[in-house]
Each structure stands twice: as C-alpha cells, then as structure tokens.
Amino acid sequence: MAVARRDLAAASVLFVVSGAAALVYQVAWQRLLALTTGVGVYSVAIITAAFMAGLGLGSHAGGVISARLTARRALAAFGLIELGVAAFAAVSVPLYYGVLYQRASALYDGLGRATVTHLLSLLPPTVLMGMSLPFLVRGLVRARAGAARTIGYLYGANALGAALGAFLTPWVLLRFLGVTGAVQAAAAGSALAGLGALLIARGALSAAAPGPSPDAPPAAEPPQPFRVWLLLYALSGFVALSLEMAWFRVLDVAAKGAAFTFGTLLAGYLVGLAAGTLAAARRAEALRRPLAVFLACQAGVVLSTLAAHAALAWLPAAWPGVEWLVAYGHRQYGVKMAPFEGWAFAGVYVLLPLVLFGPATFLMGFGFPVLQRATQSDPATSGRRVGILQAGNIAGCALGSLVTGLLLFDAVGTSGVFRMLAGVAAAVALVGARALRDRRFAGAAAALLLLAAAFPGNDRLWRRLHGAPPPEDSFVEENAASVTALTPQPGGYRLAVNGRHNSWLPFGWLHTIIGAMPAVAHPAPAEVAVIGLGSGDTAWAAGCRDTTRRVTVFEIASSQPRLLARVAGQPTMSRLHDFLRDPRVSIVGDDGRRRLQADGRTYDLIVNDSIDFDTSMVTHLQSVEYYRLVRSRLRPGGLFCALARTPRLRAAVQRVFPHTVYFREDLLLAGAEPIVIDREGWTARLRSPHVVEYLGRARMREVVAFVERAHYGRPLPPDADVNRDLEPKDEFFRP
Numbered sequence: 001m002a003v004a005r006r007d008l009a010a011a012s013v014l015f016v017v018s019g020a021a022a023l024v025y026q027v028a029w030q031r032l033l034a035l036t037t038g039v040g041v042y043s044v045a046i047i048t049a050a051f052m053a054g055l056g057l058g059s060h061a062g063g064v065i066s067a068r069l070t071a072r073r074a075l076a077a078f079g080l081i082e083l084g085v086a087a088f089a090a091v092s093v094p095l096y097y098g099v100l101y102q103r104a105s106a107l108y109d110g111l112g113r114a115t116v117t118h119l120l121s122l123l124p125p126t127v128l129m130g131m132s133l134p135f136l137v138r139g140l141v142r143a144r145a146g147a148a149r150t151i152g153y154l155y156g157a158n159a160l161g162a163a164l165g166a167f168l169t170p171w172v173l174l175r176f177l178g179v180t181g182a183v184q185a186a187a188a189g190s191a192l193a194g195l196g197a198l199l200i201a202r203g204a205l206s207a208a209a210p211g212p213s214p215d216a217p218p219a220a221e222p223p224q225p226f227r228v229w230l231l232l233y234a235l236s237g238f239v240a241l242s243l244e245m246a247w248f249r250v251l252d253v254a255a256k257g258a259a260f261t262f263g264t265l266l267a268g269y270l271v272g273l274a275a276g277t278l279a280a281a282r283r284a285e286a287l288r289r290p291l292a293v294f295l296a297c298q299a300g301v302v303l304s305t306l307a308a309h310a311a312l313a314w315l316p317a318a319w320p321g322v323e324w325l326v327a328y329g330h331r332q333y334g335v336k337m338a339p340f341e342g343w344a345f346a347g348v349y350v351l352l353p354l355v356l357f358g359p360a361t362f363l364m365g366f367g368f369p370v371l372q373r374a375t376q377s378d379p380a381t382s383g384r385r386v387g388i389l390q391a392g393n394i395a396g397c398a399l400g401s402l403v404t405g406l407l408l409f410d411a412v413g414t415s416g417v418f419r420m421l422a423g424v425a426a427a428v429a430l431v432g433a434r435a436l437r438d439r440r441f442a443g444a445a446a447a448l449l450l451l452a453a454a455f456p457g458n459d460r461l462w463r464r465l466h467g468a469p470p471p472e473d474s475f476v477e478e479n480a481a482s483v484t485a486l487t488p489q490p491g492g493y494r495l496a497v498n499g500r501h502n503s504w505l506p507f508g509w510l511h512t513i514i515g516a517m518p519a520v521a522h523p524a525p526a527e528v529a530v531i532g533l534g535s536g537d538t539a540w541a542a543g544c545r546d547t548t549r550r551v552t553v554f555e556i557a558s559s560q561p562r563l564l565a566r567v568a569g570q571p572t573m574s575r576l577h578d579f580l581r582d583p584r585v586s587i588v589g590d591d592g593r594r595r596l597q598a599d600g601r602t603y604d605l606i607v608n609d610s611i612d613f614d615t616s617m618v619t620h621l622q623s624v625e626y627y628r629l630v631r632s633r634l635r636p637g638g639l640f641c642a643l644a645r646t647p648r649l650r651a652a653v654q655r656v657f658p659h660t661v662y663f664r665e666d667l668l669l670a671g672a673e674p675i676v677i678d679r680e681g682w683t684a685r686l687r688s689p690h691v692v693e694y695l696g697r698a699r700m701r702e703v704v705a706f707v708e709r710a711h712y713g714r715p716l717p718p719d720a721d722v723n724r725d726l727e728p729k730d731e732f733f734r735p
Contacts, residue, residue, distance in 0.1 A: 008150060010200055011075075011140055012157035014193040015132075018082060019161025020168070021193070022129055023270075024186035025089060026051060027169045027263065028179050031617065032096040033118060035725065036108040038591025039617045040556050041480040045405045046111075049398045050118040051126055056394035058130020063387015065131075066138035067380060074383060075139030076201040081128050082194030088125045089187035093180045096121065097726065105597065133158070133390060138383030139201070145285065147376040151386060152281025152369030156274045159365065163270035170263040175732035179725075221289045221436060226385070229375050230392045235428065236298055237396025239421055240364055242404040243305060244269065246417045247357045249409075250309065253483050253499035254325070254465050255348045256334030259616045259731045268353045269361050276365025283369075290374035295432035297367035299444040302425035304359040306418055306451040312356065313456035313464050325352070329467035332494070332501035337614075337733055409480040413458040422452035466496060475566045481589070482557035486567060493567065495535050497557045500612070503534035505564075506572050507541075509702045511609070515541030516695060516703045518605045518641040518669055519548070520685040521661075525604040527635070528552070531592035531621060532609030533560050540579040542607055544694045545685070551585045552603075554596075558589030593620050593629065602635045608642040613649065619728035622649055626725075627656040631672055640670045646730050650713075651720035660713035663706045668713065677710045 030047050037043035066074050100107065100121060108114040136154055141147045165186070173182035248265060255261050287293055317326045324347060335344045375385050408417050426445040433441035462476045463469060466485050473488040486493040486505065495503045503511060515538040519525055524547040530539040533555035543551045555561075561580070568577040579585060588595060596606075611618055620626060622644075630640050640657065644650045645666045654660055657670035661677060669675060685691060686700050686707070695703070723729050 007200060008140060008153060010196070011136060012153055014082075014196045014200075015136065015154055015157045016161035016164070017189045018132060018193040019158035020165035021085070021089075021161075021186035021189040023162045023165030023266075024169050024173060024182055024189075025085075025092075025125065025129075027166070028174075028183050028186075029092065029096060029122070031179060031728075032093065032101065033121070034617065035097070035101045035593075035620065036105055037114045037118070038556075038594030039620060040591045040594075041405055041409075042111070043114075043591070043594075045402055046115050047118055047122075048401050048405075050115070050122045052394050052398040052401070053119060054123045054126025055130035056391045056398070057123070058127035058132075059134060059387045059394060060130075060391035061127065061387070062131030062134035063384040063391070066134045066383030066387065069135075069138060071139050071142060071379075072201050074135045075197055078132055078135040078139060079194045079197030079201060081132050081135060082190045082197060084194075085125055085128045086187045086190035086194060088128070089183055089190060092125070093183055093726070097179075109598065130390070130394070131387075134383035134387035136197075136383075137386045138380075141376070141379045141382040143379055144377060147379065147382055148284035148369045148372040149281045151372045151376070151382070152277050152284060155368055156277035156281060156365065159270050159274035159277060163267045163274060166263045166270060167267035170260045170732060174728060178727040178729075221291055224291055224374070224435075226375060229371060230389060232294065232298075232428075233371060233389050234392040234396035235424070236364075236367065237393035238400040238403075239298070239302065239396075239424060241397040241400030242408070242417060242421055243301070243357070243360065245401065245404050245409075246414050247305075247353075249414055249483065250356065250461075250465070251348075251353060253462065254329075254352060256331065256496075256499040256501075257616060258334055258337070258614045259618075259728075260337070261334075261349075262616060264349050265353055268350070269357065272358050272361025273365040276362035277368050278365075279362075280366040280369040284373040287370060287373050289436075290370050292432070292436055292438065294367050294370045294374070295428060295436075295441065296444075297363045297370065299425050299429045299432075299441070299448065300363045301360045302421055303444065303448060303451065304363070305357065306422055306448070306455060308356045308359075309418060309461070310451060310455055313461045317464075317468050326464065326468045329465050329499075333612075334500065405480060407480075409478065413478045414483075415455060415458045415461055419452045419455055422448045422455070426452075465499065475563060477559040477563040477566075479559040482559055484557055484559045484563045486563060492572065495560075495563075497560070500615070503537065505535050505567065505576065507535060507537040507575050507699075509699065511535065511537035512541040512695065512699050513663075513703055513706050514538050514609065514641060514643055514667065515607060516544050516686075516691075516699075517663060517667075517706060518542070518607060518639045519545050520682045520691070520703070520707075521669055521675070522604055522639050523637070526550070527601070527603045528605045528607070529554070529596070529601075529603045529633075530607045530609060532611060533557075533564075533587060534609050536564055536576055536579045538607060538609045539585065540575060540582075541695065541699075542605060543579075543582065543584060544691050546690045549584060551582070552601075553585065553587045554590060554592035555587060556589070556591050561587050561589075591620075593626055596629055596633050602633050602638070604635050604638050606630050606634060606638070606640050608640075611643075613646055613730040614733065616731070619723055619725065619731045622652065622730065623723045623725045623728075624652045624655055627653055631656055634672065637673060638671065639675070641668070642670070643667055648721050648723050648730050651716060652722040654713055654716040655720070655722055661710050662713050663709050667706075677712070679707055679710065682707045682710075 033047050107117045137151055141150050251265050315322045335341050376382055426448040429441045429445040459476050466487050469487045475486045477484050482498055485496045493505045519542050525545055526549045528542050528551045530542055530553045533553050539551055539553045567573055568580050653670050659671050659675045661669045661675050683704055686704055692700050
C-alpha cells in the first residue's frame with residue numbers, strides 16, 4: 001500500500017478535526033469582519049474572496065514547499081501548520097473585533113481599502129490552512145499506486161469534519177459559547193490536530209521507503225497534459241461555487257431562513273461532497289478512463305441540478321411532497337425551534353436539500369479522487385500537484401462567488417444562473433465528445449441545453465416557494481441582495497424577504513405606531529433615520545410631522561423599493577404611492593449599522609423597524625454595542641424607538657439608554673436624557689391638522705390609544721442578561 005493503514009486512519013481523524021475547526025473559523029471570522037463592512041452582498045463577497053485567496057495562495061505555496069521535504073518532515077510540517085493556525089485563532093477575536101473593528105475602522109473606508117484590509121487580515125490563517133492538504137498528502141503518499149485512494153480518503157475526511165463544524169457552529173458553539181468560545185473551541189481542535197500529527201511523524205511512520213507496490217492499471221484513453229486538468233478543475237470550482245450560491249438562495253427562501261439555516265444546509269452539502277469523495281476513493285485506482293469519468297461527473301452535477309429544480313417548479317401542486325411544500329410556502333415563518341417541529345425540520349432541512357443538490361454534491365466529491373488518479377505520478381511531487389490543483393480550483397471558486405454574487409443575480413436572477421451554468425457544462429461536454437470521440441457526451445450536451453430551454457423563469461420558481469399564488473396576483477423581485485415577494489392576502493398583500501414574512505400592504509396599525517409614536521414624542525424632529533424599509537409603513541409614519549426635513553431609510557434588501565413600486569399605483573395603495581414620491585425620503589440600499597458607523601450623521605429620531613430576533617446576523621442590530629452606536633448618533637434630546645420582543649433586547653436598550661418609556665411590553669422609546677410622558681402634548685400633536693391629514697383619523701386614534709398606555713420602564717437588574725456582538729444569544733435561542 002502507499003501508506004500504512006494505521007497512519008492513514010490516524011491522519012484522517014486529525015484531518016476531520018482540522019476541517020471542523022476551519023469551518024468554525026470561517027463562520028465566526030465572517031461575523032466579526034462583517035461588522036466593519038456590513039452584512040450586505042458586496043461585503044460578504046469581498047470577505048469570501050479574501051478568505052479563498054488566502055487558501056489558494058497557501059495551497060500553491062504548500063505544494064511547492066512540500067516537494068522539497070521528506071515524507072516525515074512534511075507530516076511534521078502539517079502539525080506545525082495546525083499549531084500555527086491554533087495560535088492565530090487564539091488571538092483572532094481580540095484582533096478582528098477589538099483592534100480592527102473598534103479601533104481601526106477607518107481602514108475599511110471605501111471598497112478598495114476594505115478589500116485590501118480584509119485580504120491582509122485573513123492572509124496569515126488562510127495561507128496556513130491552504131497549506132495543510134499538500135503537506136499531509138506529501139507525508140502520507142509513499143507510492144504511485146494507491147495515491148488517489150489516499151488523497152481521496154484525506155479529502156473526504158476533511159469534508160466530513162467541515163460538515164461537522166458547519167452543523168455544530170450554529171446549533172452548539174455560537175448558541176452556548178458565543179463567538180469567542182466557538183473560536184477557542186476550534187483553536188483547541190487545531191492544536192489537537194497539530195500535536196497528533198507531530199506524534200505520528202515522530203513514531204508511526206517508518207523512515208525507510210516502503211517496498212515496491214503494483215502500478216495502477218494503464219489508462220485506456222490518451223493522457224492529458226497537467227495544465228488541461230488544472231483548467232478543468234478551475235472550471236469545476238467556478239461551477240461549484242455558483243451552484244452553491246444558487247442552491248442556498250433557493251433553500252433559504254424555502255426554509256424561510258433563521259440563524260440555523262445556513263450552517264445546517266452547508267453541513268448537508270459537505271456530507272454529500274464527502275460521501276462522493278469516499279466512494280470514489282475506493283474505486284479510483286481501477287479506473288482506466290479518468291477523463292471520461294471526470295467529465296461525466298461535471299455534466300451530471302448540472303444535469304441533476306436542473307432536473308431537480310425544474311421538477312420543483314413544474315410538477316403539479318397537488319402531487320405528494322409538492323403539496324406539502326406549497327402549503328409550507330404559505331406560512332409566514334419557518335420551522336419552529338421551540339417547540340421543535342421535527343417533521344417540518346426533516347422536510348425542509350433534510351429531504352428538500354437531498355433532492356435538490358444531494359446527487360450533485362455526491363458527483364462533485366466523486367470527481368476529486370478521479371482527478372488524482374489522472375494526475376498523480378510521483379510520491380515526491382504528490383503534494384505539489386495537489387496544491388496546484390487546489391489553488392486552481394479555489395481560484396475558480398473565488399471567481400464564481402464574485403461573478404455570481406455581484407453580477408449574475410442582478411443581471412439574470414437565480415434561474416438565469418442555472419441556465420448559464422447549463423451552457424458552461426454543455427460546452428465542457430462537447431469538448432469531451434471531441435477529445436474522447438464519445439457521442440454520449442454530445443447527448444449530455446443536448447440534454448443540458450434542452451433542460452436549460454425548458455427551465456422555469458424566476459417568477460415561477462419563486463412563486464412555487466411562496467405557496468404558488470396566481471401570477472396576476474403576486475409580484476417577485478430578485479437581485480444580488482435578496483428575493484422579495486408580495487403575495488395576496490385578504491384586502492392586500494403580504495411582504496416576504498427571502499421567504500420570511502416581513503410586513504403587509506396596505507399599511508397596518510402596528511408599523512404606523514412604531515413610526516408615529518417617536519415622531520410625536522419629539523418636540524420637533526427634523527432628521528429621521530429608519531433601519532429597515534419593510535412595506536414603507538414605519539418610515540412613512542415617522543415623517544408625519546411638518547418639522548421633518550428628511551427621512552433616511554436603510555434597507556439591505558435593496559430589491560424592496562422596486563417591488564413596492566409595482567403595486568403603488570393601485571387604488572388602495574395611495575399612502576405607499578405618496579411615501580415613495582415624498583421628496584424628503586431617501587432609501588439607502590445598505591447595511592444600517594455600517595452606514596450609521598461610517599456616515600457620522602446625527603438624527604433627532606432613529607427607529608428600528610420590527611426585525612425578527614432569530615434572523616441570521618440580526619444581533620448586529622440588536623446588541624448592546626449597536627445601541628451604543630445608535631446613542632452616539634442621536635442629537636441632544638434625540639429619541640430611539642424599537643420593537644424589542646425579548647427580555648434580552650429590552651435589557652440591552654435599558655443598559656445603554658438611562659431613560660425609557662414603554663407603550664406595551666415590547667414597544668419602547670429610549671433616550672440619553674429624561675423623557676417626560678406628556679400625554680396631553682403628544683395627543684395635541686397627533687390631533688394637529690397636518691398629522692391628522694397625513695395619518696388619517698383612524699390611524700391617528702390608534703396612536704392616541706397607545707399614548708394613553710405610556711409608562712416608565714422598570715429599573716434594570718444589575719445582572720440582567722443582554723445580547724452582545726460576541727454573545728448572539730437571542731439569535732440562537734439560548735436558554
């Protein structure tokens with residue numbers, strides 16, 4: 001064998017731990033770095049590209065360096081690399097949060113500076129992580145025969161570890177340990193992997209070269225230059241990342257995403273990848289046509305994806321399974337975590353991903369050992385070739401992330417992304433048909449093009465996932481930031497953002513109160529900021545005073561204004577029409593926290609529109625640190641209004657603002673200066689001709705009823721539990 005079974009088994013266990021730690025780092029570090037540039041699509045794309053750039057550089061460097069080392073030294077180097085990652089991780093939270101975010105935020109001013117800063121700050125750990133596979137391969141591959149099997153087992157083990165890390169991060173680590181505790185746990189895992197590798201290098205591997213082993217059977221197809229395989233694997237990375245982004249967008253809308261959604265779905269993706277890799281590792285050495293098998297895997301990835309998503313959209317709504325999905329699409333919110341809905345969780349988080357991308361991820365993983373079967377020729381250069389191939393694949397992944405996330409979702413939507421990737425896969429299949437003189441690849445190309453032509457458009461795909469409302473009664477808009485939809489309900493529409501209920505039209509009483517209450521409580525609000533657009537109701541009501549010169553709305557789901565404009569001309573939408581045409585209103589498509597931090601502007605009123613506390617990354621807008629930022633952006637006498645649905649949110653507001661007034665248990669007004677409950681004065685402002693004409697008498701009376709309920713908040717207990725940037729408790733339902 002190429003390596004002793006005992007050594008391979010031990011190294012695989014260590015690589016499982018290493019993969020789990022790497023996924024924890026990626027999720028935690030992205031949360032921290034997003035504080036500097038926001039959680040918008042451009043920020044996430046930059047951070048992801050910077051992370052991948054480091055991995056790619058490390059993979060290439062690790063491949064080059066590993067070729068100069070003996071097997072024992074390469075394995076020892078892998079151990080040192082893991083220890084280096086652990087050491088960096090141990091100081092990463094103070095570095096990324098305490099230094100870069102809290103003290104050096106000016107480094108992120110502007111897209112160019114932010115990109116460079118993200119890249120430089122992520123290079124040390126990601127370069128080290130990228131180097132790990134080439135060194136481990138060089139340390140364990142001892143002969144040509146069996147190389148593909150060994151590399152496949154290692155890669156599969158790492159993918160399984162990554163799946164474990166992806167699942168544990170939201171469900172256990174962030175939930176119970178917070179960001180700092182999660183990173184510390186991962187650092188302990190990296191250190192364990194490093195120490196284990198040093199022990200293996202010291203005592204388990206024989207310094208002597210193993211005896212001769214039989215060569216793999218000769219290939220039955222013309223050998224291809226290494227650069228051809230490098231190009232194919234880079235293209236595979238581009239397709240894989242583009243598909244991953246499209247899959248997760250579809251599933252996020254279907255699941256009506258919560259904070260647990262991304263990690264749970266990513267774990268399923270990685271399990272499929274690992275299963276394919278481990279299955280192929282056992283058979284790779286016997287393959288005589290690796291190019292044909294690899295190209296077949298690439299075509300199958302896209303074919304299975306298109307077929308599954310086309311069936312999702314086109315199958316009759318009354319069919320078993322589809323009927324359940326349509327009914328689920330009608331729900332306002334996703335799976336309940338407390339009490340836990342087991343069957344709904346299984347349907348949305350297990351069965352649906354298995355159908356939509358299970359076969360595709362299996363085929364993605366299957367192709368990796370096949371690639372090694374075709375390219376590995378010498379144990380001394382095994383790490384070098386793996387490193388170069390991985391660098392090419394990661395470069396393709398980074399390009400796919402940037403092109404799809406920043407360009408294609410805006411230009412052609414999710415359906416267009418699937419169609420475009422079908423064209424790419426068809427072109428690759430035609431190349432295979434010519435190079436291998438195999439007509440079956442021409443048939444695969446034809447099938448891909450036919451499926452692309454028959455693939456449903458964006459509207460049909462998204463309507464199915466929103467409960468299949470009639471086309472004439474619903475509206476959908478998609479861009480890089482989000483999928484927003486208006487679906488019919490009695491008397492109007494329900495607004496959903498990425499599948500989750502957000503608001504309703506025509507304007508309702510609750511959001512009118514959230515906006516109007518602080519507007520009449522302030523003596524003369526001139527500058528108003530609203531975090532979250534929703535249906536526009538809150539921001540519209542916040543501008544009810546004639547003293548207000550400007551209302552600035554920050555909304556990260558930047559397709560919402562376009563969606564609202566599509567129904568603003570209807571007879572029942574006169575207030576929405578007036579709001580969208582109000583010259584005082586400015587809608588900024590950006591992360592609200594980032595803009596408050598960067599702009600430095602101050603306001604008389606800042607209103608947090610209703611945001612579900614269990615939405616992914618929402619702690620950025622519901623933490624003590626965020627409320628401190630809000631307080632710093634209020635003018636003297638300024639007021640902050642929020643719908644704070646949990647005790648931790650209310651405690652966090654009171655921790656920052658010494659003066660609070662409650663209108664009901666979860667609706668409060670806060671300020672740095674004393675707030676006098678002036679019911680008569682507030683009611684007089686509500687009954688002024690301008691406000692009555694603006695709000696209407698019915699809405700004015702509803703706000704007056706809330707004025708009567710005003711009372712001061714109770715003193716905050718010294719030990720009251722709160723949400724913090726590094727302790728996202730409500731987001732993950734921590735008991």
